Amino acid sequence: MLLDWMTTAPTLAEDPVQGFDPDAVTVSETVEIAAPARVVWDILCDMPRYAEWNPFCVRAVSTLDMGAAVDMTLVNYAVPGTLVPNCEYICAKVPERLISWEMKHSDFWPYPARRDQVIEPTGETSCRYFSTDAFLGANGIHVFRFAGPWVKRAFDDTARALKARAEAIHAAQTNHGA
Template identity: 30%
Template sequence: MAFVIDASVDIDAPVELVWEVITDLARYGEWNPFVPECRSTLVPGEPIDMLVQVSGAKPRRQREWIRSNTPGHELSYSMKPVPLGALHSLRSHTVTALEDNRTRYESHFELAGWLQPVVSAALGKNLQRGFTGMTAGIRKQAESLRTP
């Protein structure tokens, strides 16, 4: 059974602006408490290099791989699977336009494999806090950049 963290939030900003916040990796340090540094071409198959700040721990560098990028709608990436099915992950950001120039942002993270219970027990609460902080940061950043 996978360890899953899902969150969604409605944002008072147009979908194009929310997408820009998600994909403007150079500005993550301005608003993202979980991933304050991030670099990638966002091209499927290419790496995404992140500095991940799990609360209470020293920030660590992490490399994952872009799985999909549908501009204006969805971006996903995953870790390189650990041999023998020990551990694999999927992370996605999805945006959907709503009425009145608003956007629904959906965050999805899943971790699976036979090592997942150990990793989830050790990091689960901190991962939840991290993804919650990132979701709130996307909302705050997008709403602060929108024009009235």
């Protein structure tokens, strides 16, 4: 399973700063995508084009190297009509399967979290996608209670938009090659 880190991470009791609490995780809907995992992966890694399709993350800049910053501009679902800057760091990457970034705990921002975007191939020309956001540490459950509902909505919107983008690209590639 690609999210094995959830079963091996220190628990909240073991690490109240960065520990994992299974009750503080937002999970998007899972979408079935009629396109190869490679197409979905390429879209997720093509950050300069996020504004063309992603309704939640309208700007993203990163080298996608392990530990690299992911500088984002996000639509603020809690305050409609506003944008918020966000910077997290690449913490896991399995080509065509998983890309993850996290925000570590700091004195400035004591709200650590980890986002995982999962692609599961289901055939040569199909896959499924979902994402999670684990709110970590002692503050995680409070952040989850406040932000969980709008984060889920944002991730669901992103999943549906990713599906539409991947299927359109795959259809164009298939038709162009025919």
